[in-house]
Amino acid sequence: MLLNSVILVLREVLEAAMVVSLFMAFTTVSQQSRGFLLKAILLGLIAGATYAYFLPEISNWLEGIGQEITNTIIHIGIYLCLTGFLWLISSNIVLPNRLVKAVMMAAIILAISRESAEIMLYISGFRSDHFLMQSVLSGSLIGLGIGVSCGIFLYHLMIALKPAAATKFICVLVVVVGGSLMSQATQFLIQADWLPSTEPVWDSSHIISEHSLPGQLLYALMAYESTPTLSQIMVYLASLLLMLVVIISGRFSRSLQHD
Amino acid sequence: MMKYLFKCIAILLISFNCYAEPPVFEILIKDHLFYPDELVIPANTKVKLLVKNQDATPEEFESYELNREKVIPGNTQAIIFVGPLKPGVYPFFGEFFPKTAQGRIIAKESGD
Numbered sequence: 001m002l003l004n005s006v007i008l009v010l011r012e013v014l015e016a017a018m019v020v021s022l023f024m025a026f027t028t029v030s031q032q033s034r035g036f037l038l039k040a041i042l043l044g045l046i047a048g049a050t051y052a053y054f055l056p057e058i059s060n061w062l063e064g065i066g067q068e069i070t071n072t073i074i075h076i077g078i079y080l081c082l083t084g085f086l087w088l089i090s091s092n093i094v095l096p097n098r099l100v101k102a103v104m105m106a107a108i109i110l111a112i113s114r115e116s117a118e119i120m121l122y123i124s125g126f127r128s129d130h131f132l133m134q135s136v137l138s139g140s141l142i143g144l145g146i147g148v149s150c151g152i153f154l155y156h157l158m159i160a161l162k163p164a165a166a167t168k169f170i171c172v173l174v175v176v177v178g179g180s181l182m183s184q185a186t187q188f189l190i191q192a193d194w195l196p197s198t199e200p201v202w203d204s205s206h207i208i209s210e211h212s213l214p215g216q217l218l219y220a221l222m223a224y225e226s227t228p229t230l231s232q233i234m235v236y237l238a239s240l241l242l243m244l245v246v247i248i249s250g251r252f253s254r255s256l257q258h259d
Numbered sequence: 260m261m262k263y264l265f266k267c268i269a270i271l272l273i274s275f276n277c278y279a280e281p282p283v284f285e286i287l288i289k290d291h292l293f294y295p296d297e298l299v300i301p302a303n304t305k306v307k308l309l310v311k312n313q314d315a316t317p318e319e320f321e322s323y324e325l326n327r328e329k330v331i332p333g334n335t336q337a338i339i340f341v342g343p344l345k346p347g348v349y350p351f352f353g354e355f356f357p358k359t360a361q362g363r364i365i366a367k368e369s370g371d
Contacts, residue, residue: 065338124317
């Protein structure tokens with residue numbers, strides 16, 4: 001049970017930790033206070049608890065696909081916030097701009113709400129079993145610790161760079177995370193039968209299995225699927241492309257302002 | 260004009276018929292086990308899995324091979340659309356209790 005909890009919590013924490021560490025690094029690089037990010041984390045946890053509490057009702061929405069649609073909306077919401085963030089910083093609107101703060105906060109709240117809801121639901125399942133609860137709690141704490149450490153590592157990796165290089169690196173990671181979120185959203189829509197399910201385009205499970213540690217890490221970083229469908233690949237590429245277009249157009253509008 | 264309208268309606272009805280409700284298959288979760296733990300479904304057909312969690316604890320139905328994941332709170336049920344699948348074996352598991360909650364879907368052609 002202990003190891004199981006470690007892996008489960010780590011998987012969820014990794015995804016949210018990525019988003020948080022990106023923005024933490026950005027605030028450090030642009031020499032701003034991080035207080036609002038901590039507020040966002042707290043609000044995200046409250047939103048997560050609310051989502052977990054109402055999950056039985058939410059699941060029943062839309063004839064049983066409420067959960068998939070809610071998750072899709074959350075994923076698209078984070079993607080839009082990240083895209084907005086990219087546009088703002090490419091057009092040189094940096095902190096302490098209120099809009100930049102708002103998109104960062106919204107992205108963190110959404111990312112943490114979805115990931116923490118699953119963890120809270122998982123742990124709450126053991127509330128009647130005190131014996132198992134102990135190992136579940138310690139496993140979850142270890143998982144949380146490893147996940148947060150990964151986030152801190154990523155943060156230090158980014159702030160060790162020169163500010164200009166760090167901002168570029170942050171942008172690249174935001175694009176990778178963005179594509180991964182949209183790929184997962186597509187998967188939820190296929191599961192809900194709102195998008196047609198087609199045969200996988202390839203099967204790379206013999207190279208990197210999704211059951212393996214590298215597979216899990218790649219999943220957390222870029223929604224790795226060993227058997228992706230065409231719609232997932234198309235949406236993934238289109239989301240990456242859209243973010244790149246946004247960065248380029250942001251830079252273009254900046255150069256126009258300077259002229 | 261009316262003839263044309265009727266034709267359109269007829270074509271629409273036929274196409275709706277093609278998207279008829281997929282067959283439903285039930286899976287129970289009890290004592291952190293799946294019943295049945297081996298489910299045979301028709302290959303190349305979309306099916307609707309009705310997963311009933313009879314435990315008080317939540318469970319997450321997960322399958323890497325099927326690309327599916329869904330949290331099912333305790334004492335509730337969930338629907339998950341699966342397929343159309345090529346003939347083959349597709350393992351699934353309960354992410355919250357993976358040691359016990361293990362199962363597999365076997366997609367078979369009707370003649371097999």
